[in-house]
Amino acid sequence: MDFELSQEQIMLRDSVVRFVQDHYDFAQRKALAQTVLGHSDENWKIFAEMGWLALPFAEENGGLGGQAVDVAVLTEALGSGITLEPLFSSALLGGRMVETLGSDTQKSAIIPSVLAGETKLALAYSEPNARFVLTYVETTAERSGEGFVLNGRKSVVLQAASADRIIVVARTSGGVADAKGLSAFVVDAEASGLRRQDYPTVDGQRASDLWLENTPGELLGAEGCAAPALNAVIDAATCAVCAEAVGVMQAVLDITKEYVSTRKQYGRAIGDNQVVQHRLVDMSIALEEAKAITEMTAMQLDEGVPDISAQISAMKVKVGDAARFVGGQGLQLHGGIGMTDEYPVGHYYKRLMAIEAMFGDTNHHLNHFASAI
Amino acid sequence: MELRFSAEDLAFQKEVRTFLKENLPAGLLDRSDRGLHPLKEDIVAWQKVLHNKGWIAPNWPVEYGGTGWSLTRKYIYDREYFLSGAPQTISFGLRMVGPVIFSFGTQEQKDTYLQDILESNTWWCQGFSEPGSGSDLASLSTRAVRDGDAYVINGQKIWTTFAHWADMMFCLVRTKSDCKPQEGISFILIDMNSPGVEVRPIVGLDLDHTLNEVFLDNVRVPVQNLIGEENKGWTYAKFLLGNERSGIARVARSQYQLAKLKQIAGVEHQGNGLLIDDASFRSQIARIEIELKALEAMELRYLSQEIAGRKLTAETSILKIRGAEIIQAIRSLTVTALGPYGLAYEPDDVFRRRNDGPIGPEHLHGAMADHLYQRAATIYGGTNEIQRNIVAKAIAG
Numbered sequence: 055m056d057f058e059l060s061q062e063q064i065m066l067r068d069s070v071v072r073f074v075q076d077h078y079d080f081a082q083r084k085a086l087a088q089t090v091l092g093h094s095d096e097n098w099k100i101f102a103e104m105g106w107l108a109l110p111f112a113e114e115n116g117g118l119g120g121q122a123v124d125v126a127v128l129t130e131a132l133g134s135g136i137t138l139e140p141l142f143s144s145a146l147l148g149g150r151m152v153e154t155l156g157s158d159t160q161k162s163a164i165i166p167s168v169l170a171g172e173t174k175l176a177l178a179y180s181e182p183n184a185r186f187v188l189t190y191v192e193t194t195a196e197r198s199g200e201g202f203v204l205n206g207r208k209s210v211v212l213q214a215a216s217a218d219r220i221i222v223v224a225r226t227s228g229g230v231a232d233a234k235g236l237s238a239f240v241v242d243a244e245a246s247g248l249r250r251q252d253y254p255t256v257d258g259q260r261a262s263d264l265w266l267e268n269t270p271g272e273l274l275g276a277e278g279c280a281a282p283a284l285n286a287v288i289d290a291a292t293c294a295v296c297a298e299a300v301g302v303m304q305a306v307l308d309i310t311k312e313y314v315s316t317r318k319q320y321g322r323a324i325g326d327n328q329v330v331q332h333r334l335v336d337m338s339i340a341l342e343e344a345k346a347i348t349e350m351t352a353m354q355l356d357e358g359v360p361d362i363s364a365q366i367s368a369m370k371v372k373v374g375d376a377a378r379f380v381g382g383q384g385l386q387l388h389g390g391i392g393m394t395d396e397y398p399v400g401h402y403y404k405r406l407m408a409i410e411a412m413f414g415d416t417n418h419h420l421n422h423f424a425s426a427i
Numbered sequence: 428m429e430l431r432f433s434a435e436d437l438a439f440q441k442e443v444r445t446f447l448k449e450n451l452p453a454g455l456l457d458r459s460d461r462g463l464h465p466l467k468e469d470i471v472a473w474q475k476v477l478h479n480k481g482w483i484a485p486n487w488p489v490e491y492g493g494t495g496w497s498l499t500r501k502y503i504y505d506r507e508y509f510l511s512g513a514p515q516t517i518s519f520g521l522r523m524v525g526p527v528i529f530s531f532g533t534q535e536q537k538d539t540y541l542q543d544i545l546e547s548n549t550w551w552c553q554g555f556s557e558p559g560s561g562s563d564l565a566s567l568s569t570r571a572v573r574d575g576d577a578y579v580i581n582g583q584k585i586w587t588t589f590a591h592w593a594d595m596m597f598c599l600v601r602t603k604s605d606c607k608p609q610e611g612i613s614f615i616l617i618d619m620n621s622p623g624v625e626v627r628p629i630v631g632l633d634l635d636h637t638l639n640e641v642f643l644d645n646v647r648v649p650v651q652n653l654i655g656e657e658n659k660g661w662t663y664a665k666f667l668l669g670n671e672r673s674g675i676a677r678v679a680r681s682q683y684q685l686a687k688l689k690q691i692a693g694v695e696h697q698g699n700g701l702l703i704d705d706a707s708f709r710s711q712i713a714r715i716e717i718e719l720k721a722l723e724a725m726e727l728r729y730l731s732q733e734i735a736g737r738k739l740t741a742e743t744s745i746l747k748i749r750g751a752e753i754i755q756a757i758r759s760l761t762v763t764a765l766g767p768y769g770l771a772y773e774p775d776d777v778f779r780r781r782n783d784g785p786i787g788p789e790h791l792h793g794a795m796a797d798h799l800y801q802r803a804a805t806i807y808g809g810t811n812e813i814q815r816n817i818v819a820k821a822i823a824g
C-alpha cells in the first residue's frame with residue numbers, strides 16, 4: 055500500500071500547477087468563461103502538447119497508458135484553477151467511449167486526433183426523464199440502409215456546442231429501462247436532423263440539450279453492448295471529478311484561511327475567534343476524508359477490484375457532502391464579499407455545486423450504496 | 428395553553444386569504460415562486476394595491492397610517508401573506524426607516540417622509556455596512572462634519588441593496604471619534620440625487636445586480652435630515668435592527684417553498700418512477716419539514732410570550748439562525764430536485780432574452796439563482812456566527 059506520488063506523478067502535478075499559475079489567474083478565467091466558446095483553444099493546445107489528453111488512453115492507441123491515480127493527479131491539480139477546457143467531455147467521456155467500444159478502424163480514425171486536440175468529442179447519455187439512471191434511454195436508433203438513424207432527446211450534454219462529434223447513447227432494442235439493448239453512435243456535429251439548445255452551466259462551462267430527428271449515426275463497435283462500457287467510463291470519470299473536487303476544496307480552504315487571517319472585525323482577525331478556527335478544522339477534516347476516499351477508490355479502479363460501483367458511490371457521497379460543507383462554509387466565512395462575482399471563492403463554490411450534480415448526485419449514490427448492502 | 432384562534436380572528440384570516448388570492452398579480456407571483464427578485468415596477472404597483480387596502484404597514488401605529496392590529500392579527504396576516512406566495516414588501520422604508528422616523532423623527536420629518544413610504548412613492552436603501560465595518564458595525568468610519576446648516580459627508584457604504592433604485596438612503600455616519608465608537612454615530616437621511624453620491628453595482632454570485640457600493644464625496648446634507656440627536660444614531664440603529672428581526676424566522680415563506688419543492692419532486696422523473704417516490708429523497712424533505720414544524724412551534728411560543736408582555740432578546744437570534752438555515756436547506760434541495768438540470772444556469776435578464784424557449788423543465792428557472800442568493804441569509808442582518816454570540820451571551824446570563 056502506498057499513497058505517495060511517484061516521480062512522474064509529481065512532475066505531472068507540478069506541470070499542471072505551473073499551467074494554472076500562468077494561464078488561469080482569476081481574471082483570465084472570468085474573461086474566458088464569458089466568451090462564446092467558454093474556454094480557450096490555445097489552452098486546449100497546451101492540454102494536448104502536455105499529454106494530458108493522452109493520459110487516460112492505452113499506449114497501443116497512442117495514449118500514455120495512465121491509470122485512474124494519474125488522472126486523479128491531473129484533475130486535482132486542474133481543480134485549483136477551475137479550468138474550463140473540455141477535458142472531461144472530449145477525453146474522459148467521449149474519447150474513452152470510443153476506446154472502450156470502438157472497432158480498430160474507428161479507434162485509429164478518431165483517437166489520435168482527439169489526443170492531438172484536433173477533434174473535440176462530447177458524450178450524450180443523459181435524458182430528461184432518466185435523472186441519473188444511465189440505462190434509462192428513450193432515444194432510439196434504427197437501421198437505415200448502411201447505417202443507423204437516431205430519434206430522441208438528450209439533456210445536459212457537456213460541451214456539445216464545441217464538439218466536432220458527439221457520441222450518442224441510444225437504444226437499439228429492449229424497453230426504455232432495460233440495461234440491455236443500448237448502443238453508442240458517432241454523430242457528426244453537423245449531421246442532419248440534429249438540433250441543439252446551448253446554455254451555460256452554473257460553473258461557467260457549457261452544455262446543451264439535443265434533439266435528434268432521423269439523425270444519421272455510425273454504430274460504435276458492436277450493437278447492444280454500450281451499457282457496460284458506459285458504466286465503466288462514467289465510473290472512471292466520477293473518480294476523476296471527485297479528485298477535481300478535492301483540488302477545488304483545497305483552493306477554497308486556502309483562500310478562506312488567508313482571508314480570515316487578514317480580515318479584521320472587533321479589532322482583531324476574524325480567524326482569531328475560536329469558532330472560526332474550529333470551522334476551518336471541520337472543513338479540513340472533510341477535505342482529508344474526501345481526498346483519502348478518492349485516492350483509495352482510484353487505486354481500487356486501477357487494481358481492477360470487482361464490483362467497484364459501491365465504492366464509487368461511497369466516494370461520490372463523501373465528496374458531495376464535503377463539497378457542500380467546505381464550499382458553503384468558505385462562502386460563509388467571507389461574509390458579504392463571498393457573495394460576489396468579483397471574488398474567487400464563489401466561483402469555486404459553483405464548481406463544487408456542479409460537481410455534486412454530475413454523474414449522479416449524493417442522493418443517487420447513497421441509494422445505490424444502500425441497495426448494495 | 429390554547430391552540431385555536433377566535434372566531435373573529437378566523438374570519439379575518441379568511442378575508443386576508445381571499446383578498447390576496449384575488450389581487451396578487453400573476454407575473455409577480457411567478458417570479459416570487461421561482462425565487463427571483465421582483466421587478467421594481469411590479470413590486471411598487473403591488474405595494475400600492477396593499478396600501479389602498481390599508482394593509483401596507485401592519486407594524487405601524489394607526490395614527491401614522493398603520494393597521495392597529497393586535498400581535499395575533501399581525502401574525503395571521505403575515506402568515507397568510509407568505510402562504511399566498513406573495514413576495515415580501517420591500518423593508519427599507521416600511522420596516523426599517525419608517526418606524527425610526529415615526530418614533531424619533533421631528534414633525535417635519537414625519538410630514539415629509541411617512542406618507543411617501545406608505546404609498547411606495549419613495550424607494551429607500553440602507554447605508555449601514557462599510558468595507559471595514561460589517562459585523563463590527565460600530566467601527567464605521569464614514570464621516571459627517573457640520574458646516575453651517577449642513578453636514579458634509581465623506582466615505583463609502585457597501586452591500587447597499589437596491590441603492591441603484593433608491594431615492595433616499597438612511598445612513599449611519601461618524602460625527603465624533605474621541606469616544607466609545609457607539610457614542611459617536613449619527614443617523615441621517617441622504618437624498619440619493621445629491622451631488623457627490625455615486626452608486627456602483629456589485630454583481631452577485633447569481634450574476635444578478637442587487638448589491639452596490641455607494642461612494643459619498645463631500646455630500647452636503649441639510650441638518651434637518653438628522654434623525655433625533657447627534658451621536659445617538661446607534662440607539663436608533665439598534666431599534667431599527669430590532670424591528671428587522673420580527674418575522675425573521677420566515678416560517679410561512681419556507682412552508683410555501685417546501686410545498687413548491689414537493690410539487691417539483693412530484694413531476695421530476697427518475698427512470699420509470701417519480702422523484703417524490705424515492706424514499707431517501709422523501710426523507711430529506713421530511714427532515715426539513717420537521718425542522719420547520721419545530722421552528723413554527725418555537726415562533727408561536729415566543730409570540731405568546733410577547734403577548735404576555737415579555738421582552739424577547741436571544742429568542743429573535745434563535746429564530747433567525749434556524750430560519751436562515753432552513754431556507755437554505757429548502758432552496759438547496761430544490762436545486763437537487765432538478766437532477767442533472769441543476770447544472771444549467773443563466774441569469775434572469777439573459778434568460779428572458781432567449782429566443783429558443785426555456786432551458787429544461789418549466790420549473791428550472793430561478794431555482795439556482797435563489798439557492799445562490801439565499802447563501803446570504805446566514806450573512807445579512809447579522810451573520811449566524813454573530814447571532815450565536817448573542818445567544819451565548821444571553822444564556823451565560
Ligand SMILES: Cc1cc2nc3c(=O)[nH]c(=O)nc-3n(C[C@H](O)[C@H](O)[C@H](O)COP(=O)(O)OP(=O)(O)OC[C@H]3O[C@@H](n4cnc5c(N)ncnc54)[C@H](O)[C@@H]3O)c2cc1C
Nearest residue numbers: 327386387389390553555556561562586588803807810812
Ligand atoms: C445579500 C446581502 C445584502 C445586504 N444588504 C445590505 C444593505 O442593504 N445595507 C447594509 O448596510 N448592509 C447590507 N448587507 C451587509 C451585511 O449586513 C454584512 O454583510 C454583514 O453584516 C456581515 O458583514 P461583513 O460582510 O463585513 O462580514 P464580516 O463581518 O467581515 O464577517 C466575515 C465572517 O467572519 C465572521 N465573524 C465576524 N466576527 C466574528 C466574531 N466575533 N465571532 C465569530 N465570527 C465572526 C462572520 O460571521 C462571517 O462569517 C448585505 C449583505 C448581503 C450578503
